[in-house]
Amino acid sequence: MSELLEPTRDFIIERLEDLAREIVERHWQLRPGLEQSYGKQGRARCLEDARYHLRYLSEAVGAGEPALFVHYVTWAKTMLIARNIPVEDLVANLEAMSDVLGKELPALMQIPAMDYVKSAIRGLTLANDSPSFLDPGQPLAELANQYLSALLRYNRHSASDLILRAVGNKISIKEIYCHVFEPCQYEIGRLWQSNVVSIAQEHYCTAATQFIMSQLYPYIFRSDRTCRGTIVAACVSGELHEIGARMLCDLLEMEGWNTIYLGANVPTAGVVDVLRDNHSTILAVSASMTFHIPAVREVIAAVRLASPATRILVGGYAFKIAPNLWRDVGANYWAKDASDAISLIGGLDDNVVNAL
Ligand code: B12
Structure with missing residues (x-):
């Protein structure tokens, strides 16, 4: 079986555009209400999503790592739910994907690809909570909290002051990187995924952190x-x-x-x-x-x-x-x-x- 994984990945990548179009076609046939709810723009988004699904699937299959696809689909579930898109739409999309792969892939390639999709659909029935990356038990948790709130208030001056003061108080650059910048960036990603902050806010926070990292170069x-x-x-x-x-x-x-x-x-x-x-x-x-x-x-x-x-x-x-x-x-x-x-x-x- 494993010698078929790479050819399966390559087959999916080569046929990606056709497969994505067929998946959307099938999905919208199965759920005629979608046309009414989401219109032409929704269909274009669905096509974009189908391309993403196939890219993640092909790489997971090629690497023999179902976790890569299961993780991605679970991530997509959180994204969609936070944007009021019912999880049933994702399930229907994945079912359409499985049908299309069953029809279009050569017989021996169908099993791995369809198995990965089925495990991902099963994974969707499990509850997935994504807790904050700012764990109060971690070192510098208080500083990380203050830093993130300053950035979310669009106040990079105050965020920068917090960091420069911490360095002045002999907190090491390594600790600041590992316990402030890194978890705050992960938390911003989680907040974006959960539709709590916008993409523009994420860009602001990321740019501000890059700027503040640059301020630390005299120490680095x-x-x-x-x-x-x-x-x-x-x-x-x-x-x-x-x-x-x-x-x-x-x-x-x-x-x-x-x-x-x-x-x-x-x-x-x-x-x-x-x-x-x-x-x-x-x-x-x-x-x-x-x-x-x-x-x-x-x-x-x-x-x-x-x-x-x-x-x-x-x-x-x-x-x-x-x-x-x-x-x-x-x-x-x-x-x-x-x-x-x-x-x-x-x-x-x-x-x-x-x-x-
Ligand atoms: C900022 C950000 C962006 C910025 C990046 C800007 C920049 N200048 O770097 C922009 C806006 C460009 C972006 C774009 C996208 N992003 Co983005 N992004 C993030 C975010 C919020 C933070 C990334 C970050 O700065 N992390 C902080 C660093 C320090 O952590 P790190 O990268 O993990 O690195 C550490 C270790 O991994 C390791 N490490 C890293 N590299 C290496 C290399 C070696 C050799 C070693 C040993 C170790 C090592 O050491 C580092 C320090 O400890 C993450 C959230 C997250 N959880 O990471 C999402 C995130 C990664 N993005 C995500 C997505 C979906 C996207 C987009 C597809 C969005 C879109 N639709 O356009 C695009 C893809 C862009 C692309 N083609 O690459 C998702 C990925 C989800 C998934 N299932 O794959 C995440 C997880 C957000 C989320 N929670 O949903 N993003």
Whole structure:
């Protein structure tokens, strides 16, 4: 069965547009009331959703990780319910998807694909509460709360004061990154998903946090450090979530590493060139969206070909959902957060580091 997973993924990706259109057709036939309730615009959105569903499904099947699709569908349920769209619409959509896959996929590919869809539909019957990421039991919980409320009031001056004062009171940058910025960003995502904050508010909070991180650079870049080696970090092609990789680089700088942070949406060829030009043999690859996993595979394959000695770490939201995914994409290591990544890199054997 497992040798069929990758061809099934490729088949779905190649036929994605036709499959998405057929799913919407079938879904709207099954529920004629949709035309009346949502009209033409609703149909266009439904098509967009069907494309997303198929992209997540294909990648979950390709990686042999049903959790990637189950997690996505559960996430979609929260999104829709918060926007007054009944969960039955999602179920009907997934049932239409299963029917279409049963009709269009070659016989041997039908079982894995349809099984993944069925597990996701079963998962929808389970209650899923998504608690706040600001856990009062965590270090700096009070500061994180104050910081987030300042941002949600569009008051980045006050948010910045809170952080600069904390640094003045000897709270470390690492603690601020891990216990304030990171959980606040996750919480903003949860509030957006639950339709409590708008996309514009999320953009404001994210931009403000990036600005406040920049204010901390005098503490991060120190001229007196001894350089332990050079690490290149990049978000794969298409990936726009770049704060995680940036945070990792900032904290590695504080540990004595020279980091070359390439930011969001970096083309594969660019990553290969930067590694070669800087004689770096450690690459940190970040991906948040499951549908960017093909780009992770691509960059890893290209780096393996160009410089086989490179050690490749991966991380980001997608890898947290399916903790075995890092092996499947061909990476050497995975870490769930910046703190674990620093310990891991610190423990890399000298042969790797000396090759730098
Ligand atoms: C800000 C944000 C955005 C911004 C990003 C801007 C920027 N400059 O980075 C913008 C607006 C661009 C965006 C867009 C989208 N987003 Co968004 N976004 C977020 C949000 C709220 C915060 C991300 C963040 O800053 N996290 C903070 C950092 C510190 O955390 P992190 O990335 O996990 O990184 C840590 C670890 O993972 C690890 N790590 C990260 N990289 C690496 C690499 C290595 C090598 C290692 C070892 C470790 C490591 O270390 C980091 C520090 O500890 C998240 C919520 C969330 N839960 O993450 C949603 C979220 C990720 N987005 C989401 C979605 C749906 C989208 C969009 C599809 C929305 C849309 N319809 O357009 C697009 C996709 C864009 C794309 N093509 O990539 C969903 C994903 C849901 C899912 N099921 O997949 C989330 C979870 C929101 C939600 N709760 O619904 N988003």
